[in-house]
Amino acid sequence: MILQVENPVVEVHDLTVAYQKKPVLWSIDFTLPAGNIIGIIGPNGAGKSTLLKAIMGIIPLASGQIRLWNFPIKDVRKRVSYVPQRESVDWDFPASVKEVVLMGRYPKLSLFQRPTKKDHEIVKQCLAQVEMLEYENRQIGQLSGGQQQRVFLARALAQEAELYFMDEPFAGVDMASEAAIIKLLHQMRAQGKTIVVVHHDLQTAYEYFDWILLINQRLIASGPKEKIFTPELLQATYGGKLTTLTKIGELLKKKSFSSRKDG
Amino acid sequence: MWSAVIEFITFREPNIRFVVLGSIFMGISAALVGSFAYLRKQALVGDTVSHSVLPGICIAFLCIGTKNTPILLLGAFIAGWLSLLAVDWLIHQTKIKPDSANAVALSTFFGLGVFLLTIIQHTGNAAQTGLDKFIFGNAAALLKNDVWLFLGLALCTIVLVSIFFKHFALLSFDRQFAVSIGYPVKALEVLLTSLTVIAIVCGIQAMGVVLVASLLIAPAVAARFWCYNLKKMLVVACSIGALGGYVGAFISYLAPAMPSGPWIVVALFFIALASFIGAPQKGIWARFRLGQNNKRRVQEENILKYIYSAQEDGLIKEYTITPQCLAELRNNKTLEAIEPYKRLCRKNLAIQKGSAYQLTSKGIEYAKRMVKVHRLWELYLAHYLHLPPDHVHEDAESIEHIITPEIEKQLIQLLDNPSTDPHGKDIPY
Incomplete structure (x- = not known):
């Protein structure tokens, strides 16, 4: 059940990603429509975050091709925003909430340029949008998990992009933050933005997303949520990894054998 | 040189x-x-x-x-x-x-x-x-x-x-x-x-x-x-x-x-x-001081609260008691030390009357709030953690000291303006 769309925002073609020769994503192939909130769903270790990192060019591809609006990522970075997993950074870093959000303006600044008054205003607006304005001078280390997540989202907003990739924004956040994030996603969709969210909780997935991608090392389904949420497809996703696929992967790693051109 | x-x-x-x-x-x-x-x-x-x-x-x-x-x-x-x-x-x-x-x-x-x-x-x-x-x-x-x-x-x-x-x-x-x-x-x-x-x-x-x-x-x-x-x-x-x-x-x-x-x-x-x-x-010194201050505050707040409860139970009059009596009443020898009482006096929360101490109106207000957040927390534990009434007191003894006015408001809202705690005692407002 893999539905393709016309004029896709994201087009992933035959993507394979490997860590130390061991493929963690096998031949992923899909297209995503614009203006939707899209969920990438799958169990732990399914390769959801890996998929986002591959799309953003953070990790190398073993094979395949990724195009955004039919361009390679390096040509359209200014139109794309990436929200890493909250745990991927050290929140003890000496910075305030405001300073982290200001980083979202960095792509717009040239080497010698300092943030302007306008940049600071945008930072304030973005903080207000995630209901964090009152914390602007707080040390990031003093925030709760949900607040930290909202700071990351504010930074993404400050990028003023059209396409957003968010890695587990709902992981470990309190109810107030979760509600604030959902509200924000809806606002963004209303502005015509496309948001791709990695999510592991099946309970809430149906409620949150318009379009759903089911993955577990391979792509199981991609389409509008009504068509994707079937017992068969969910069973295929959560029913465990394919034994043979896993075995072959281990073998490739052990024999240091390159499955694709990665070398 | x-x-x-x-x-x-x-x-x-x-x-x-x-x-x-x-x-x-x-x-x-x-x-x-x-x-x-x-x-x-x-x-x-x-x-x-x-x-x-x-x-x-x-x-x-x-x-x-x-x-x-x-x-x-x-x-x-x-x-x-x-x-x-x-x-x-x-x-x-x-x-x-x-x-x-x-x-x-x-x-x-x-x-x-x-x-x-x-x-x-x-x-x-x-x-x-x-x-x-x-x-x-x-x-x-x-x-x-x-x-x-x-x-x-x-x-x-x-x-x-x-x-x-x-x-x-x-x-x-x-x-x-x-x-x-x-x-x-x-x-x-x-x-x-x-x-x-x-x-x-x-x-x-x-x-x-x-x-x-x-x-x-x-x-x-x-x-x-x-x-x-x-x-x-x-x-x-x-x-x-x-x-x-x-x-x-x-x-x-x-x-x-x-x-x-x-x-x-x-x-x-x-x-x-x-x-x-x-x-x-x-720094280590700042953290040490913070710990010391917390300890003192807990001592003071406990005394305020105990005096308030004793008055509530009709055991004393006009919020006045000697440290010895309070220690006996609570069966807690540490309450005999007079430094915390002195500190309460300095903060205008109590006044000395001979060997006894009396809460001022400011002290009574403070004590009342302590009792309130203590009982609110007990109620919260009973409601949301499903703890039986005889299991909630110990926990509330420590939590009451860190409940902020913001959380206090939240508790009152969550519990829908409760009037009594799990032991059936009135929550003072």
Whole structure:
């Protein structure tokens, strides 16, 4: 059940990603429509975050091709925003909430340029949008998990992009933050933005997303949520990894054998 | 002795000026790049590079046969970079973990360096005297031309870090995001690493290869205790580094026979120690005081609350009781100590009446709130954690002291303005 769309925002073609020769994503192939909130769903270790990192060019591809609006990522970075997993950074870093959000303006600044008054205003607006304005001078280390997540989202907003990739924004956040994030996603969709969210909780997935991608090392389904949420497809996703696929992967790693051109 | 000190402080001799200036700038540039290494959790890298430059110096000397500083430093720079490449290679090609890979590279390179140094010392080449100064450092041995070189390199480092400040800050905080916005992360990492190697290479003359890593990391560690902002942290770290450099130059001048590296390290150690202890909020002393204050507050709040309850139960009149009576009533000997009562008096929460103490109206208000949040918390536990009424009191005894007005409001809302606690007692509003 893999539905393709016309004029896709994201087009992933035959993507394979490997860590130390061991493929963690096998031949992923899909297209995503614009203006939707899209969920990438799958169990732990399914390769959801890996998929986002591959799309953003953070990790190398073993094979395949990724195009955004039919361009390679390096040509359209200014139109794309990436929200890493909250745990991927050290929140003890000496910075305030405001300073982290200001980083979202960095792509717009040239080497010698300092943030302007306008940049600071945008930072304030973005903080207000995630209901964090009152914390602007707080040390990031003093925030709760949900607040930290909202700071990351504010930074993404400050990028003023059209396409957003968010890695587990709902992981470990309190109810107030979760509600604030959902509200924000809806606002963004209303502005015509496309948001791709990695999510592991099946309970809430149906409620949150318009379009759903089911993955577990391979792509199981991609389409509008009504068509994707079937017992068969969910069973295929959560029913465990394919034994043979896993075995072959281990073998490739052990024999240091390159499955694709990665070398 | 004193004349030497005065001579040093007044910079009367031009030579002193150079040595001091060179040492200070060395300290600044090392602290600057060291701060980024520290924030990127690469403190070990400094150690690896500094130990690994020794064979580079020796090989450079063996090639040219004289002590030409720029050439020796070039050798050091190359060896430093090679050691990092070796670490990288070990991590990626073998299953060795990063800490072990650093240890392997460090010891191998340093061993090779000492080996070469011994060979050089036995060649009988007169030019080699002083080469062993590179092990523990001697700031006074800085020559005028060397100082210009170090000064130039240090200034370059400071200028480059200022230009790429945004980039380095983002790289240190969130590398993935830096990649995602298209920063040339690999190139930036090479630049930052090169600056680190240069800072180390500049530092070995004064610090020696064994100790120069501390000039990178100690200022950053100390500064982190005082600062919550990256720019401020860098400024403080650089000041500490400059101070370290100054101390080194000073000692070298007073006692030329003594290696300056250890002195600088000892000076940095005391600065770092003072920071661990004395820094506001994060320092040991501040945390100790916070703990003490909390303990006192808990004592005071408990007394207020106990007096309030005793009045509520009709055991006392007009909120007045002696410490002995209260201790007996609560079956708690510690309540006999009168210091907490005295503190309550000083805060106008109670007044002394003979040997007894009476709550003021302000004290009654305070006590009432304590009882209120205690009972609200009990109710919350009973409701939301499904604890039986006889299990909630102990927990509330400690939690009541940290409930903020904000949480208090939330509790009242969640519990829908409750009137009684799980034991059936009224919640005072």
